[in-house]
Amino acid sequence: MVIEIKKFGEVLVSRPAGREAFLAMSAYLTKGVSKDEIIEIDFSGVKVLTPSWADEVITKIAEEFKNVKLLNTENATVQATLKTLREYSDLKI
Amino acid sequence: MTAIFKEAQEKSEFYCETRDVFQARLDRMLREFLRSGKADETNIYLASAIAGEIGNNSFDHNLGSWPDVSGIFFGYKNENNNIEIVLADRGQGVLKTLKKVKPEIVDDEDALKTAFTERISGRAPEKRGNGLKFVRENVEDRKMHLLFSSGDAQIEINAEMKIGKAETEVGGCLAVLTL
Numbered sequence: 001m002v003i004e005i006k007k008f009g010e011v012l013v014s015r016p017a018g019r020e021a022f023l024a025m026s027a028y029l030t031k032g033v034s035k036d037e038i039i040e041i042d043f044s045g046v047k048v049l050t051p052s053w054a055d056e057v058i059t060k061i062a063e064e065f066k067n068v069k070l071l072n073t074e075n076a077t078v079q080a081t082l083k084t085l086r087e088y089s090d091l092k093i
Numbered sequence: 094m095t096a097i098f099k100e101a102q103e104k105s106e107f108y109c110e111t112r113d114v115f116q117a118r119l120d121r122m123l124r125e126f127l128r129s130g131k132a133d134e135t136n137i138y139l140a141s142a143i144a145g146e147i148g149n150n151s152f153d154h155n156l157g158s159w160p161d162v163s164g165i166f167f168g169y170k171n172e173n174n175n176i177e178i179v180l181a182d183r184g185q186g187v188l189k190t191l192k193k194v195k196p197e198i199v200d201d202e203d204a205l206k207t208a209f210t211e212r213i214s215g216r217a218p219e220k221r222g223n224g225l226k227f228v229r230e231n232v233e234d235r236k237m238h239l240l241f242s243s244g245d246a247q248i249e250i251n252a253e254m255k256i257g258k259a260e261t262e263v264g265g266c267l268a269v270l271t272l
Contacts, residue, residue, distance in 0.1 A: 011116070011119065011120050011123060011141065013116065013119065013141075013142065013145030013146070013149060014112060014116065014145070014149045014152075015149070015153060015221070016112065017116075047123065047138055047141075048123060048138050048141045048142050048145065049142065050142045050145050050146050050149075050224070050227065051146070051223045051224055051227045052145075052146060052149055052153075052221075052223075052224055055221065055223065075138065076135040076138055076139055077138045077139055077141075077142040080139065080142070080230070080231050080234075081142070083230075084223050084226060084227040084230070085223065087223075087226075088212050088222070088223035088226055
């Protein structure tokens with residue numbers, strides 16, 4: 001399945017907003033989805049992403065599912081955020 | 094703080110009493126900077142992310158503990174392709190926040206160094222504490238300039254990081270980002 005991050009906003013900066021996004025995602029998008037299914041996280045259309053928001057969403061999805069792929073990560077804040085999460089939050093993807 | 098000053102501050106267009114107001118003004122800043130078409134687009138996105146991290150930190154670490162006035166000051170300008178973003182709060186400051194989880198921190202300079210270089214959060218046991226590392230690395234990588242003051246200390250980040258005494262003591266936190 002594909003999760004389009006832009007559907008949660010173009011400027012994604014705070015932890016409370018990230019936590020809310022993850023809860024909504026868990027209730028409406030990923031509920032009942034097999035832990036082995038390929039989850040594609042699509043960042044196209046995202047303008048500003050921070051480690052605070054992404055740590056509540058991307059890190060948690062990566063902990064929950066075994067096959068997570070990241071798509072369209074060209075935006076500089078997406079790149080920088082993923083680098084920070086890999087370095088400081090043990091993100092493995 | 095006198096009632097008149099408090100009222101003036103709260104009516105200011107720069108005052109964000111809640112996180113929602115800050116988010117709305119951050120969105121507006123991004124739109125205005127992009128519309129100007131002058132500054133580098135990548136720098137604008139990264140500067141917005143840096144401002145977002147610093148501004149939200151104020152709310153994250155002072156929720157329920159604001160000493161007097163809750164919320165933050167958030168101002169910005171773009172003149173002749175020179176962008177300046179200012180964020181400030183009247184919160185507890187970095188030292189008081191981090192001393193709860195790392196009692197061996199001795200002073201404001203030590204607290205700032207810890208905040209910007211170590212994986213630590215005043216909100217332990219929650220696993221967080223990556224925001225200011227993100228701020229430091231991207232300010233350095235993009236050769237922006239950040240002056241961040243808290244208590245009697247300041248940290249200056251450009252191509253490298255310098256920590257020292259601040260010219261003026263800051264009760265909470267003050268950040269000035271230029272690019």
